[in-house]
Amino acid sequence: MGLHRVVAPSGVLPQGAERLDASPELWPGEVRIRVERLNLDAASFRQLSDEHGDAVRAEVLAIIEARGKMHNPVTGSGGMLVGVVDEVTPESPLGLKPGDRVATLVSLTLTPLRITDGLARWDGRSEQVPAEGHAILFARSIAAVLPDDLPVPLALSVMDVCGAPALTQRVVTPGSVVAVIGAAGKSGSLSLAAARRAGAARLIGVVPHARDAGTLTAAGLADEVVIADARDPVALAAAVSQAGGPADVTVVCVDVPGCEHGSILATRDGGTVIFFSMATSFSAAALGAEGLAADVTMLVGNGYAPGHADLALDLLRSEPGVRGLFEGRLA
Numbered sequence: 001m002g003l004h005r006v007v008a009p010s011g012v013l014p015q016g017a018e019r020l021d022a023s024p025e026l027w028p029g030e031v032r033i034r035v036e037r038l039n040l041d042a043a044s045f046r047q048l049s050d051e052h053g054d055a056v057r058a059e060v061l062a063i064i065e066a067r068g069k070m071h072n073p074v075t076g077s078g079g080m081l082v083g084v085v086d087e088v089t090p091e092s093p094l095g096l097k098p099g100d101r102v103a104t105l106v107s108l109t110l111t112p113l114r115i116t117d118g119l120a121r122w123d124g125r126s127e128q129v130p131a132e133g134h135a136i137l138f139a140r141s142i143a144a145v146l147p148d149d150l151p152v153p154l155a156l157s158v159m160d161v162c163g164a165p166a167l168t169q170r171v172v173t174p175g176s177v178v179a180v181i182g183a184a185g186k187s188g189s190l191s192l193a194a195a196r197r198a199g200a201a202r203l204i205g206v207v208p209h210a211r212d213a214g215t216l217t218a219a220g221l222a223d224e225v226v227i228a229d230a231r232d233p234v235a236l237a238a239a240v241s242q243a244g245g246p247a248d249v250t251v252v253c254v255d256v257p258g259c260e261h262g263s264i265l266a267t268r269d270g271g272t273v274i275f276f277s278m279a280t281s282f283s284a285a286a287l288g289a290e291g292l293a294a295d296v297t298m299l300v301g302n303g304y305a306p307g308h309a310d311l312a313l314d315l316l317r318s319e320p321g322v323r324g325l326f327e328g329r330l331a
Contacts, residue, residue, distance in 0.1 A: 015110035020068035022112035029139035042255035070108035077278035078108030161187035162312035165194035166305035174199030182253035219321030236262030276301035
C-alpha cells in the first residue's frame with residue numbers, strides 16, 4: 001500500500017500524507033514509471049488556473065516538489081499519468097514489464113512523483129501536461145497498458161474518468177430517468193452513454209452554456225438537452241423537471257463547487273445522486289439533503305470498479321458522439 005513511502009505524518013496511507021518519498025530506488029513490490037504526460041483532474045486544473053493564471057506551471061511544480069506527489073492542497077485532488085514502465089521488482093503483482101506504455105488508474109494524490117524537466121513543454125492551458133520524470137506504483141496500485149488503436153492523449157483522457165461510466169452503469173436500471181449535470185464533459189458524456197447501455201428510458205443532459213448545448217445535441221447522447229446553472233438549486237430542479245424529471249438517478253460531473261443542493265432537488269424521493277466531481281462538498285450534500293427532507297441515496301463516485309477502463313474505452317470506440325466530444329476537447 002506504500003506506507004513505507006510516507007514521510008509525514010506517520011501512520012497514514014499515501015493519499016492522506018503531507019509528503020511522500022519519491023526517490024527512484026525501488027522497494028519490493030514496486031514499479032517505476034518513466035513519466036511522459038500528467039493529466040490533472042478537472043476540478044484541480046480549474047482551481048489552479050483561476051488562482052494562479054500564468055504562474056500555474058510554477059505552482060504545479062511547487063506542489064510536486066513540496067509533497068512528493070501531485071496533490072492539490074485546495075481541492076484535495078490530483079489526476080493520473082501516462083508513462084513507460086522502466087523497472088519492475090520481482091515481487092510486483094501488477095503484471096507489467098519494462099517497455100509497457102501504461103496509464104496509472106490511481107490518483108496522483110497517492111503516487112510518488114518527481115519531475116525533472118521543469119514542465120518546460122507545458123503552456124499551462126490544458127489539463128494534459130507533457131512531463132519528464134518518474135513515478136512509483138505499489139503492489140496495490142492499478143495501471144492499464146494503453147491500447148494500440150488510440151492516440152495517447154485520447155486514451156489518457158478516457159482513462160482519467162473511467163470510474164464514472166462504470167458506476168453509472170451499475171446504478172442505472174432499465175426504464176430509469178437519468179439526469180447528467182455537466183453532460184458535455186468527459187465524465188458526463190461517458191455517463192450518458194453508460195446509462196443508455198444500462199437501459200435508461202430518458203436521458204437529460206444539463207449544460208451551463210448554449211455552446212455546450214449545441215455540442216451535446218450534435219453528439220446525440222441525450223434525449224433532452226437543457227441549459228441551467230447547476231449552482232442555482234431552484235433553476236436546476238425546474239429545468240430537469242421540465243425536461244421529463246425529476247430524475248431517478250442524477251449524475252454530477254461538474255468541476256465547480258456549489259452544485260450539491262440542485263442535484264438533490266432534481267432527484268425524486270427514493271432516487272440516487274452520484275457525485276463524481278472533486279469539487280463536491282460532501283458535508284453540504286449531506287446537510288442539504290437533511291434540510292430539504294430529501295429521501296435520496298448519495299454515492300461518492302469511486303474512481304475504481306472492476307473492468308472500468310475496458311468499459312470506458314469500449315464506449316469511446318462504439319459511440320461516435322462520445323468520441324467526437326473527447327476529440328473536440330483535445331483539439
